[in-house]
Amino acid sequence: MIRLQNVCKNYGGTPALSNVNLHIGLGEFAFLVGPSGAGKSTLMRLLYREEVPTSGNVLISGVNLNRLSKGQIPLLRRRLGIIFQDFKLLNSQTVFNNVAYVLRALGVDEREVGKRVGSALAVVGLEHKRDSYPTELSGGEQQRVGIARAIVNGPPVLLADEPTGNLDPATSLEIVQLLERISQRGTTVLISTHDQPIVNAMRRRVIALKKGEVVADVDNGYYELEMA
Amino acid sequence: MLRAIRIFNRVCVETLLGLRASGWSNWLVVSILAIALTIFGCVLQVTMTLKNLVNAWGNQIQISAYLAEGADPKKVAHEISRFPEVKQVEIVTKDVAWNEMQHTFKVASIENPLPNTLHVKLSSPDQVEVLAPKLRLMSAIENVRYPLKVAKKINDVRHFLELAGLFVTTALSAATLVVIGNTIHLVIKARHKEIEILSLMGVGHLYIKCPFVFQGAVYGACAAIMASVVLVGLHLYIDPYVKDQLLSLAPALTQNLEYSMGQTAVLMAILGVVVGAGGSLWTSGRYIKI
Numbered sequence: 001m002i003r004l005q006n007v008c009k010n011y012g013g014t015p016a017l018s019n020v021n022l023h024i025g026l027g028e029f030a031f032l033v034g035p036s037g038a039g040k041s042t043l044m045r046l047l048y049r050e051e052v053p054t055s056g057n058v059l060i061s062g063v064n065l066n067r068l069s070k071g072q073i074p075l076l077r078r079r080l081g082i083i084f085q086d087f088k089l090l091n092s093q094t095v096f097n098n099v100a101y102v103l104r105a106l107g108v109d110e111r112e113v114g115k116r117v118g119s120a121l122a123v124v125g126l127e128h129k130r131d132s133y134p135t136e137l138s139g140g141e142q143q144r145v146g147i148a149r150a151i152v153n154g155p156p157v158l159l160a161d162e163p164t165g166n167l168d169p170a171t172s173l174e175i176v177q178l179l180e181r182i183s184q185r186g187t188t189v190l191i192s193t194h195d196q197p198i199v200n201a202m203r204r205r206v207i208a209l210k211k212g213e214v215v216a217d218v219d220n221g222y223y224e225l226e227m228a
Numbered sequence: 229m230l231r232a233i234r235i236f237n238r239v240c241v242e243t244l245l246g247l248r249a250s251g252w253s254n255w256l257v258v259s260i261l262a263i264a265l266t267i268f269g270c271v272l273q274v275t276m277t278l279k280n281l282v283n284a285w286g287n288q289i290q291i292s293a294y295l296a297e298g299a300d301p302k303k304v305a306h307e308i309s310r311f312p313e314v315k316q317v318e319i320v321t322k323d324v325a326w327n328e329m330q331h332t333f334k335v336a337s338i339e340n341p342l343p344n345t346l347h348v349k350l351s352s353p354d355q356v357e358v359l360a361p362k363l364r365l366m367s368a369i370e371n372v373r374y375p376l377k378v379a380k381k382i383n384d385v386r387h388f389l390e391l392a393g394l395f396v397t398t399a400l401s402a403a404t405l406v407v408i409g410n411t412i413h414l415v416i417k418a419r420h421k422e423i424e425i426l427s428l429m430g431v432g433h434l435y436i437k438c439p440f441v442f443q444g445a446v447y448g449a450c451a452a453i454m455a456s457v458v459l460v461g462l463h464l465y466i467d468p469y470v471k472d473q474l475l476s477l478a479p480a481l482t483q484n485l486e487y488s489m490g491q492t493a494v495l496m497a498i499l500g501v502v503v504g505a506g507g508s509l510w511t512s513g514r515y516i517k518i
Contacts, residue, residue: 077427088421088428102426102429149429153429153430
Protein backbone atom coordinates (compact mmCIF):
# COMPACT_ATOMS: atom_id res chain seq x y z
CA MET A 1 0.00 0.00 0.00
CA ILE A 2 2.76 2.42 1.06
CA ARG A 3 6.28 1.84 -0.24
CA LEU A 4 9.41 3.96 0.01
CA GLN A 5 12.47 2.91 -2.02
CA ASN A 6 15.87 4.44 -1.19
CA VAL A 7 14.23 7.77 -0.36
CA CYS A 8 16.46 10.74 0.42
CA LYS A 9 15.32 14.26 1.11
CA ASN A 10 17.69 17.17 1.54
CA TYR A 11 16.94 20.76 2.45
CA GLY A 12 19.67 22.97 1.04
CA GLY A 13 22.28 20.26 1.45
CA THR A 14 21.11 19.22 4.93
CA PRO A 15 19.70 15.67 4.86
CA ALA A 16 16.25 15.25 6.43
CA LEU A 17 15.83 11.63 5.25
CA SER A 18 18.61 9.29 4.16
CA ASN A 19 18.07 6.13 2.15
CA VAL A 20 14.71 5.20 3.70
CA ASN A 21 13.19 1.86 2.62
CA LEU A 22 9.78 0.99 3.95
CA HIS A 23 6.70 -1.06 3.16
CA ILE A 24 3.37 -0.80 4.94
CA GLY A 25 0.73 -3.24 3.74
CA LEU A 26 -3.04 -2.95 3.24
CA GLY A 27 -4.93 -2.60 6.52
CA GLU A 28 -1.73 -2.34 8.54
CA PHE A 29 -1.46 -0.12 11.62
CA ALA A 30 1.95 1.40 12.28
CA PHE A 31 3.61 4.07 14.39
CA LEU A 32 6.35 6.28 13.01
CA VAL A 33 8.36 7.39 16.02
CA GLY A 34 11.36 9.52 16.73
CA PRO A 35 12.34 12.77 18.41
CA SER A 36 11.82 16.20 16.92
CA GLY A 37 13.96 16.62 13.80
CA ALA A 38 14.11 12.85 13.13
CA GLY A 39 12.32 13.30 9.80
CA LYS A 40 8.80 12.09 10.71
CA SER A 41 6.98 15.14 9.35
CA THR A 42 9.14 15.17 6.22
CA LEU A 43 8.23 11.54 5.57
CA MET A 44 4.53 12.29 6.10
CA ARG A 45 4.72 15.27 3.73
CA LEU A 46 6.30 13.04 1.08
CA LEU A 47 3.35 10.66 1.43
CA TYR A 48 0.75 13.31 0.71
CA ARG A 49 2.96 14.88 -1.95
CA GLU A 50 3.49 18.15 -0.15
CA GLU A 51 7.18 17.48 -0.83
CA VAL A 52 9.05 15.45 -3.44
CA PRO A 53 12.09 13.33 -2.54
CA THR A 54 15.55 14.45 -3.60
CA SER A 55 16.09 10.88 -4.78
CA GLY A 56 14.27 7.52 -4.53
CA ASN A 57 10.64 6.58 -5.06
CA VAL A 58 7.49 7.01 -2.98
CA LEU A 59 4.63 4.71 -4.03
CA ILE A 60 1.05 4.55 -2.79
CA SER A 61 -1.16 1.75 -4.14
CA GLY A 62 1.54 1.19 -6.79
CA VAL A 63 1.43 4.81 -8.00
CA ASN A 64 4.82 6.52 -8.04
CA LEU A 65 4.22 9.95 -6.53
CA ASN A 66 7.32 11.38 -8.21
CA ARG A 67 5.60 11.01 -11.56
CA LEU A 68 2.37 12.76 -10.57
CA SER A 69 1.61 15.98 -12.40
CA LYS A 70 0.32 18.99 -10.45
CA GLY A 71 -3.20 18.23 -11.65
CA GLN A 72 -3.03 14.64 -10.39
CA ILE A 73 -2.08 15.56 -6.81
CA PRO A 74 -5.72 16.24 -5.75
CA LEU A 75 -6.68 12.79 -7.07
CA LEU A 76 -3.99 11.20 -4.86
CA ARG A 77 -5.10 13.19 -1.82
CA ARG A 78 -8.69 12.04 -2.26
CA ARG A 79 -7.38 8.52 -1.61
CA LEU A 80 -5.71 9.64 1.62
CA GLY A 81 -7.19 10.80 4.90
CA ILE A 82 -4.96 13.25 6.73
CA ILE A 83 -5.22 14.03 10.44
CA PHE A 84 -3.33 16.97 11.95
CA GLN A 85 -1.98 17.82 15.38
CA ASP A 86 -3.80 21.17 15.38
CA PHE A 87 -7.09 19.63 14.07
CA LYS A 88 -7.47 22.31 11.34
CA LEU A 89 -11.20 22.81 11.92
CA LEU A 90 -13.22 25.80 10.76
CA ASN A 91 -14.51 27.48 13.92
CA SER A 92 -17.28 29.29 12.05
CA GLN A 93 -18.77 25.98 10.84
CA THR A 94 -20.67 23.33 12.77
CA VAL A 95 -19.24 19.85 13.27
CA PHE A 96 -21.48 18.57 10.46
CA ASN A 97 -20.37 21.30 8.06
CA ASN A 98 -16.70 20.79 8.92
CA VAL A 99 -16.95 17.15 7.93
CA ALA A 100 -19.15 17.92 4.91
CA TYR A 101 -16.96 20.82 3.73
CA VAL A 102 -14.71 18.87 1.38
CA LEU A 103 -17.48 16.57 0.12
CA ARG A 104 -19.48 19.60 -0.99
CA ALA A 105 -16.43 21.07 -2.69
CA LEU A 106 -16.09 17.81 -4.60
CA GLY A 107 -19.67 18.16 -5.84
CA VAL A 108 -21.16 15.27 -3.87
CA ASP A 109 -24.98 15.23 -3.82
CA GLU A 110 -26.40 16.77 -0.62
CA ARG A 111 -28.34 13.60 0.30
CA GLU A 112 -25.15 11.56 -0.10
CA VAL A 113 -23.28 14.17 1.98
CA GLY A 114 -25.80 13.74 4.79
CA LYS A 115 -25.45 9.97 4.66
CA ARG A 116 -21.64 9.91 4.59
CA VAL A 117 -21.19 12.59 7.26
CA GLY A 118 -23.71 10.84 9.53
CA SER A 119 -21.84 7.58 9.13
CA ALA A 120 -18.40 9.20 9.77
CA LEU A 121 -19.71 10.95 12.88
CA ALA A 122 -21.14 7.62 14.10
CA VAL A 123 -17.71 5.98 13.72
CA VAL A 124 -16.08 8.67 15.91
CA GLY A 125 -19.06 8.78 18.31
CA LEU A 126 -20.04 12.40 17.74
CA GLU A 127 -23.52 12.13 16.15
CA HIS A 128 -25.00 14.03 19.07
CA LYS A 129 -22.58 16.97 18.51
CA ARG A 130 -23.32 17.49 14.84
CA ASP A 131 -24.73 20.98 15.38
CA SER A 132 -22.04 22.12 17.82
CA TYR A 133 -19.21 24.44 16.89
CA PRO A 134 -15.55 23.38 17.36
CA THR A 135 -15.04 25.98 20.10
CA GLU A 136 -17.77 24.23 22.13
CA LEU A 137 -15.89 20.90 22.02
CA SER A 138 -13.02 19.46 24.07
CA GLY A 139 -9.64 18.81 22.43
CA GLY A 140 -10.38 15.10 22.10
CA GLU A 141 -13.76 15.80 20.49
CA GLN A 142 -12.16 18.26 18.07
CA GLN A 143 -9.66 15.61 17.03
CA ARG A 144 -12.55 13.16 16.52
CA VAL A 145 -14.12 15.69 14.14
CA GLY A 146 -10.76 15.83 12.33
CA ILE A 147 -10.79 12.03 12.07
CA ALA A 148 -14.40 12.02 10.83
CA ARG A 149 -13.41 14.50 8.12
CA ALA A 150 -10.43 12.34 7.16
CA ILE A 151 -12.49 9.15 6.79
CA VAL A 152 -15.65 10.65 5.28
CA ASN A 153 -14.43 10.01 1.74
CA GLY A 154 -13.58 6.35 2.55
CA PRO A 155 -9.82 6.58 1.91
CA PRO A 156 -7.75 3.35 1.91
CA VAL A 157 -4.89 5.15 3.74
CA LEU A 158 -5.00 7.34 6.86
CA LEU A 159 -2.00 9.49 7.74
CA ALA A 160 -2.00 11.04 11.21
CA ASP A 161 0.73 13.61 11.89
CA GLU A 162 1.17 13.89 15.69
CA PRO A 163 -2.60 13.44 16.29
CA THR A 164 -2.22 13.34 20.07
CA GLY A 165 0.26 16.22 20.35
CA ASN A 166 -2.33 18.59 21.82
CA LEU A 167 -4.21 16.06 23.98
CA ASP A 168 -3.95 14.71 27.53
CA PRO A 169 -2.76 11.06 27.95
CA ALA A 170 -6.23 9.53 28.50
CA THR A 171 -7.74 11.28 25.50
CA SER A 172 -4.66 10.44 23.42
CA LEU A 173 -5.17 6.74 24.11
CA GLU A 174 -8.87 7.01 23.11
CA ILE A 175 -7.92 8.70 19.83
CA VAL A 176 -5.30 6.08 18.96
CA GLN A 177 -7.71 3.26 19.87
CA LEU A 178 -10.27 4.87 17.58
CA LEU A 179 -7.70 4.90 14.76
CA GLU A 180 -6.94 1.26 15.46
CA ARG A 181 -10.66 0.40 15.14
CA ILE A 182 -10.73 2.20 11.79
CA SER A 183 -7.68 0.21 10.70
CA GLN A 184 -9.47 -3.04 11.56
CA ARG A 185 -11.98 -2.20 8.81
CA GLY A 186 -9.19 -2.47 6.21
CA THR A 187 -7.71 1.03 6.23
CA THR A 188 -3.93 1.40 6.34
CA VAL A 189 -3.07 3.73 9.24
CA LEU A 190 0.29 5.42 9.79
CA ILE A 191 0.64 7.56 12.90
CA SER A 192 3.63 9.81 13.39
CA THR A 193 4.24 10.47 17.09
CA HIS A 194 6.80 10.89 19.82
CA ASP A 195 4.27 9.92 22.51
CA GLN A 196 6.07 6.97 24.12
CA PRO A 197 3.32 5.80 26.55
CA ILE A 198 0.74 5.60 23.77
CA VAL A 199 3.00 3.62 21.45
CA ASN A 200 3.94 1.25 24.23
CA ALA A 201 0.33 0.78 25.30
CA MET A 202 -0.72 -0.29 21.80
CA ARG A 203 2.10 -2.80 21.04
CA ARG A 204 1.79 -2.48 17.25
CA ARG A 205 4.36 -2.08 14.48
CA VAL A 206 6.88 0.62 15.35
CA ILE A 207 9.13 2.28 12.77
CA ALA A 208 11.77 4.41 14.45
CA LEU A 209 13.54 7.26 12.71
CA LYS A 210 16.74 8.88 13.92
CA LYS A 211 18.47 11.69 12.07
CA GLY A 212 16.57 10.79 8.92
CA GLU A 213 17.36 7.07 8.95
CA VAL A 214 15.20 4.07 9.88
CA VAL A 215 16.91 2.65 12.96
CA ALA A 216 14.24 0.10 13.92
CA ASP A 217 11.18 -1.49 12.35
CA VAL A 218 9.55 -3.94 14.76
CA ASP A 219 6.13 -5.65 14.86
CA ASN A 220 4.41 -5.54 18.29
CA GLY A 221 7.17 -3.16 19.23
CA TYR A 222 7.98 -0.65 21.90
CA TYR A 223 9.19 2.88 21.57
CA GLU A 224 12.39 2.86 23.57
CA LEU A 225 14.08 6.15 24.19
CA GLU A 226 17.43 4.65 23.21
CA MET A 227 15.96 4.17 19.73
CA ALA A 228 16.04 7.91 19.47
CA MET B 229 -23.33 17.48 -15.41
CA LEU B 230 -25.25 17.66 -12.13
CA ARG B 231 -21.95 17.38 -10.28
CA ALA B 232 -20.53 20.30 -12.29
CA ILE B 233 -23.60 22.38 -11.44
CA ARG B 234 -23.22 21.52 -7.75
CA ILE B 235 -19.52 22.48 -7.85
CA PHE B 236 -20.35 25.76 -9.64
CA ASN B 237 -22.99 26.43 -7.00
CA ARG B 238 -20.40 25.85 -4.24
CA VAL B 239 -17.93 28.15 -5.99
CA CYS B 240 -20.61 30.87 -6.01
CA VAL B 241 -21.27 30.26 -2.30
CA GLU B 242 -17.53 30.50 -1.59
CA THR B 243 -17.41 33.74 -3.62
CA LEU B 244 -20.20 35.21 -1.50
CA LEU B 245 -18.42 34.09 1.66
CA GLY B 246 -15.27 35.79 0.39
CA LEU B 247 -17.19 39.00 -0.29
CA ARG B 248 -18.75 38.82 3.17
CA ALA B 249 -15.35 38.22 4.75
CA SER B 250 -13.91 41.27 2.96
CA GLY B 251 -16.41 43.62 4.65
CA TRP B 252 -15.65 47.29 4.14
CA SER B 253 -12.67 46.62 1.91
CA ASN B 254 -15.20 45.57 -0.78
CA TRP B 255 -16.42 49.16 -0.95
CA LEU B 256 -12.89 50.48 -0.98
CA VAL B 257 -11.90 48.30 -3.95
CA VAL B 258 -15.13 48.95 -5.87
CA SER B 259 -14.84 52.71 -5.25
CA ILE B 260 -11.21 52.88 -6.41
CA LEU B 261 -11.97 50.73 -9.43
CA ALA B 262 -15.08 52.82 -10.19
CA ILE B 263 -13.00 56.02 -10.05
CA ALA B 264 -10.43 54.48 -12.41
CA LEU B 265 -13.17 53.29 -14.78
CA THR B 266 -14.92 56.68 -14.67
CA ILE B 267 -11.66 58.39 -15.64
CA PHE B 268 -11.16 55.77 -18.34
CA GLY B 269 -14.72 56.36 -19.60
CA CYS B 270 -14.23 60.15 -19.60
CA VAL B 271 -10.89 59.86 -21.42
CA LEU B 272 -12.46 57.46 -23.91
CA GLN B 273 -15.42 59.78 -24.52
CA VAL B 274 -13.24 62.85 -24.93
CA THR B 275 -10.57 61.22 -27.11
CA MET B 276 -13.11 59.46 -29.32
CA THR B 277 -15.20 62.61 -29.73
CA LEU B 278 -12.07 64.62 -30.57
CA LYS B 279 -10.94 61.84 -32.88
CA ASN B 280 -14.29 61.97 -34.65
CA LEU B 281 -13.98 65.75 -34.88
CA VAL B 282 -10.44 65.49 -36.25
CA ASN B 283 -11.58 62.82 -38.70
CA ALA B 284 -14.47 64.98 -39.83
CA TRP B 285 -12.06 67.85 -40.42
CA GLY B 286 -9.74 65.49 -42.19
CA ASN B 287 -12.53 64.33 -44.44
CA GLN B 288 -12.74 67.87 -45.76
CA ILE B 289 -9.20 67.55 -47.12
CA GLN B 290 -9.16 66.94 -50.83
CA ILE B 291 -6.54 66.68 -53.56
CA SER B 292 -6.98 68.92 -56.60
CA ALA B 293 -5.71 67.23 -59.76
CA TYR B 294 -5.28 69.48 -62.80
CA LEU B 295 -5.65 67.57 -66.05
CA ALA B 296 -3.42 67.87 -69.09
CA GLU B 297 -4.84 69.45 -72.25
CA GLY B 298 -6.91 66.97 -74.19
CA ALA B 299 -7.39 64.48 -71.30
CA ASP B 300 -10.96 63.20 -70.86
CA PRO B 301 -12.09 64.21 -67.33
CA LYS B 302 -14.70 61.43 -67.09
CA LYS B 303 -12.22 58.74 -68.11
CA VAL B 304 -9.53 60.01 -65.69
CA ALA B 305 -12.09 60.36 -62.87
CA HIS B 306 -13.17 56.75 -63.42
CA GLU B 307 -9.53 55.61 -63.32
CA ILE B 308 -8.82 57.52 -60.10
CA SER B 309 -11.95 56.28 -58.36
CA ARG B 310 -10.51 52.76 -58.56
CA PHE B 311 -7.69 53.63 -56.08
CA PRO B 312 -8.53 52.24 -52.60
CA GLU B 313 -7.62 55.55 -50.91
CA VAL B 314 -10.29 57.41 -52.89
CA LYS B 315 -13.72 58.08 -51.43
CA GLN B 316 -15.18 60.37 -54.09
CA VAL B 317 -14.09 62.17 -57.27
CA GLU B 318 -15.77 65.40 -58.38
CA ILE B 319 -15.23 66.77 -61.89
CA VAL B 320 -14.97 70.54 -62.34
CA THR B 321 -14.72 71.22 -66.08
CA LYS B 322 -12.65 74.16 -67.33
CA ASP B 323 -15.83 75.91 -68.50
CA VAL B 324 -17.51 75.67 -65.10
CA ALA B 325 -14.32 76.87 -63.38
CA TRP B 326 -13.93 79.75 -65.79
CA ASN B 327 -17.55 80.83 -65.37
CA GLU B 328 -17.17 80.78 -61.60
CA MET B 329 -13.94 82.75 -61.79
CA GLN B 330 -15.44 85.34 -64.11
CA HIS B 331 -18.45 85.66 -61.83
CA THR B 332 -16.31 86.05 -58.72
CA PHE B 333 -13.45 88.20 -59.97
CA LYS B 334 -15.01 89.93 -63.00
CA VAL B 335 -12.13 88.80 -65.27
CA ALA B 336 -11.79 90.31 -68.76
CA SER B 337 -13.08 88.31 -71.74
CA ILE B 338 -10.04 86.33 -72.77
CA GLU B 339 -9.63 82.73 -73.84
CA ASN B 340 -10.23 80.26 -70.96
CA PRO B 341 -6.75 79.49 -69.49
CA LEU B 342 -7.98 77.04 -66.81
CA PRO B 343 -7.51 73.25 -67.02
CA ASN B 344 -10.15 70.63 -66.28
CA THR B 345 -9.88 69.80 -62.56
CA LEU B 346 -10.75 66.78 -60.43
CA HIS B 347 -11.43 67.21 -56.67
CA VAL B 348 -10.46 63.91 -55.04
CA LYS B 349 -11.84 63.17 -51.54
CA LEU B 350 -10.01 60.59 -49.45
CA SER B 351 -11.31 57.64 -47.48
CA SER B 352 -8.94 58.67 -44.65
CA PRO B 353 -6.99 61.91 -44.26
CA ASP B 354 -3.72 60.09 -43.56
CA GLN B 355 -3.86 58.60 -47.07
CA VAL B 356 -3.11 61.96 -48.70
CA GLU B 357 0.61 61.31 -49.02
CA VAL B 358 -0.02 57.84 -50.42
CA LEU B 359 -2.46 58.93 -53.11
CA ALA B 360 -0.81 62.19 -54.26
CA PRO B 361 2.34 60.54 -55.71
CA LYS B 362 0.16 57.97 -57.52
CA LEU B 363 -1.81 60.78 -59.14
CA ARG B 364 1.39 62.61 -60.12
CA LEU B 365 2.52 59.55 -62.04
CA MET B 366 -0.59 59.58 -64.24
CA SER B 367 0.14 61.05 -67.67
CA ALA B 368 -3.33 62.63 -67.90
CA ILE B 369 -2.61 64.71 -64.79
CA GLU B 370 -0.43 67.77 -65.14
CA ASN B 371 -0.29 68.92 -61.55
CA VAL B 372 -1.54 67.95 -58.09
CA ARG B 373 -2.16 70.20 -55.07
CA TYR B 374 -3.25 69.44 -51.51
CA PRO B 375 -2.94 71.05 -48.06
CA LEU B 376 0.02 68.98 -46.81
CA LYS B 377 0.63 70.84 -43.54
CA VAL B 378 -3.01 70.60 -42.46
CA ALA B 379 -3.08 66.91 -43.26
CA LYS B 380 0.10 66.30 -41.25
CA LYS B 381 -1.17 68.30 -38.26
CA ILE B 382 -4.44 66.40 -38.26
CA ASN B 383 -2.65 63.08 -38.28
CA ASP B 384 -0.30 64.20 -35.50
CA VAL B 385 -3.24 65.25 -33.30
CA ARG B 386 -5.00 61.94 -33.95
CA HIS B 387 -1.94 59.88 -33.05
CA PHE B 388 -1.32 61.93 -29.92
CA LEU B 389 -4.88 61.38 -28.74
CA GLU B 390 -4.64 57.65 -29.35
CA LEU B 391 -1.35 57.40 -27.46
CA ALA B 392 -2.60 59.56 -24.58
CA GLY B 393 -5.74 57.42 -24.26
CA LEU B 394 -3.70 54.23 -24.30
CA PHE B 395 -1.27 55.56 -21.69
CA VAL B 396 -3.98 56.75 -19.29
CA THR B 397 -5.90 53.47 -19.59
CA THR B 398 -2.78 51.37 -19.04
CA ALA B 399 -1.71 53.42 -16.01
CA LEU B 400 -5.16 53.22 -14.42
CA SER B 401 -5.46 49.50 -15.10
CA ALA B 402 -2.07 48.87 -13.49
CA ALA B 403 -3.04 50.91 -10.41
CA THR B 404 -6.33 49.00 -10.16
CA LEU B 405 -4.56 45.66 -10.49
CA VAL B 406 -2.43 46.53 -7.46
CA VAL B 407 -5.47 47.52 -5.36
CA ILE B 408 -7.38 44.37 -6.28
CA GLY B 409 -4.29 42.23 -5.74
CA ASN B 410 -3.87 43.59 -2.21
CA THR B 411 -7.52 43.02 -1.34
CA ILE B 412 -7.55 39.46 -2.64
CA HIS B 413 -4.29 38.84 -0.80
CA LEU B 414 -6.01 39.87 2.44
CA VAL B 415 -8.94 37.56 1.67
CA ILE B 416 -6.53 34.69 0.97
CA LYS B 417 -4.79 35.35 4.29
CA ALA B 418 -8.12 35.42 6.13
CA ARG B 419 -9.19 32.14 4.52
CA HIS B 420 -5.83 30.33 4.55
CA LYS B 421 -7.22 27.56 6.76
CA GLU B 422 -10.04 26.71 4.34
CA ILE B 423 -7.57 26.79 1.44
CA GLU B 424 -5.16 24.47 3.28
CA ILE B 425 -7.96 22.02 4.21
CA LEU B 426 -9.34 21.94 0.67
CA SER B 427 -5.88 21.45 -0.81
CA LEU B 428 -4.85 18.66 1.58
CA MET B 429 -8.18 16.87 1.20
CA GLY B 430 -7.83 16.64 -2.58
CA VAL B 431 -9.98 19.47 -3.90
CA GLY B 432 -8.79 20.70 -7.32
CA HIS B 433 -6.79 23.89 -7.83
CA LEU B 434 -9.47 25.36 -10.05
CA TYR B 435 -12.14 25.07 -7.34
CA ILE B 436 -9.83 26.67 -4.78
CA LYS B 437 -8.85 29.63 -6.97
CA CYS B 438 -12.16 30.21 -8.76
CA PRO B 439 -13.96 32.01 -5.90
CA PHE B 440 -11.17 34.61 -5.77
CA VAL B 441 -11.31 35.16 -9.53
CA PHE B 442 -15.11 35.47 -9.35
CA GLN B 443 -14.74 37.93 -6.49
CA GLY B 444 -12.45 40.10 -8.63
CA ALA B 445 -14.91 39.89 -11.53
CA VAL B 446 -17.76 40.96 -9.22
CA TYR B 447 -15.68 43.98 -8.15
CA GLY B 448 -15.11 44.85 -11.81
CA ALA B 449 -18.79 44.52 -12.74
CA CYS B 450 -19.98 46.59 -9.74
CA ALA B 451 -17.37 49.27 -10.43
CA ALA B 452 -18.41 49.40 -14.11
CA ILE B 453 -22.07 49.91 -13.12
CA MET B 454 -21.11 52.72 -10.71
CA ALA B 455 -18.83 54.33 -13.32
CA SER B 456 -21.57 54.11 -15.97
CA VAL B 457 -24.07 55.85 -13.68
CA VAL B 458 -21.56 58.65 -12.96
CA LEU B 459 -20.68 58.98 -16.64
CA VAL B 460 -24.33 59.14 -17.75
CA GLY B 461 -24.90 61.88 -15.12
CA LEU B 462 -21.88 63.83 -16.36
CA HIS B 463 -22.98 63.32 -19.95
CA LEU B 464 -26.47 64.68 -19.32
CA TYR B 465 -25.04 67.65 -17.42
CA ILE B 466 -22.37 68.78 -19.90
CA ASP B 467 -23.87 67.51 -23.17
CA PRO B 468 -25.59 70.78 -24.26
CA TYR B 469 -22.43 72.78 -23.52
CA VAL B 470 -20.19 70.37 -25.52
CA LYS B 471 -22.60 70.41 -28.47
CA ASP B 472 -22.50 74.22 -28.58
CA GLN B 473 -18.69 74.19 -28.50
CA LEU B 474 -18.45 71.59 -31.27
CA LEU B 475 -20.81 73.55 -33.46
CA SER B 476 -18.85 76.75 -32.93
CA LEU B 477 -15.59 74.90 -33.73
CA ALA B 478 -16.86 73.23 -36.86
CA PRO B 479 -20.14 74.68 -38.06
CA ALA B 480 -19.84 72.91 -41.41
CA LEU B 481 -19.84 69.49 -39.81
CA THR B 482 -23.29 68.06 -39.66
CA GLN B 483 -22.63 64.49 -38.46
CA ASN B 484 -22.89 63.43 -34.81
CA LEU B 485 -19.37 63.57 -33.44
CA GLU B 486 -20.06 62.15 -29.97
CA TYR B 487 -18.92 58.66 -29.07
CA SER B 488 -21.73 56.31 -28.00
CA MET B 489 -22.40 56.04 -24.24
CA GLY B 490 -23.53 52.44 -24.71
CA GLN B 491 -20.21 51.47 -26.27
CA THR B 492 -18.34 53.27 -23.48
CA ALA B 493 -20.35 51.42 -20.81
CA VAL B 494 -19.71 48.06 -22.48
CA LEU B 495 -15.97 48.81 -22.76
CA MET B 496 -15.87 49.87 -19.10
CA ALA B 497 -17.64 46.66 -18.07
CA ILE B 498 -15.22 44.53 -20.10
CA LEU B 499 -12.20 46.39 -18.76
CA GLY B 500 -13.53 46.25 -15.17
CA VAL B 501 -14.22 42.51 -15.28
CA VAL B 502 -10.93 41.72 -17.05
CA VAL B 503 -8.90 43.83 -14.62
CA GLY B 504 -10.84 42.50 -11.59
CA ALA B 505 -10.65 38.84 -12.56
CA GLY B 506 -7.11 39.18 -13.94
CA GLY B 507 -5.83 40.85 -10.77
CA SER B 508 -7.41 38.15 -8.63
CA LEU B 509 -6.07 35.35 -10.81
CA TRP B 510 -2.58 36.78 -10.62
CA THR B 511 -2.79 37.20 -6.83
CA SER B 512 -4.28 33.76 -6.18
CA GLY B 513 -1.60 32.20 -8.39
CA ARG B 514 1.06 34.01 -6.42
CA TYR B 515 -0.18 33.40 -2.88
CA ILE B 516 -2.03 30.08 -3.03
CA LYS B 517 0.61 27.39 -3.14
CA ILE B 518 -0.95 24.00 -3.62
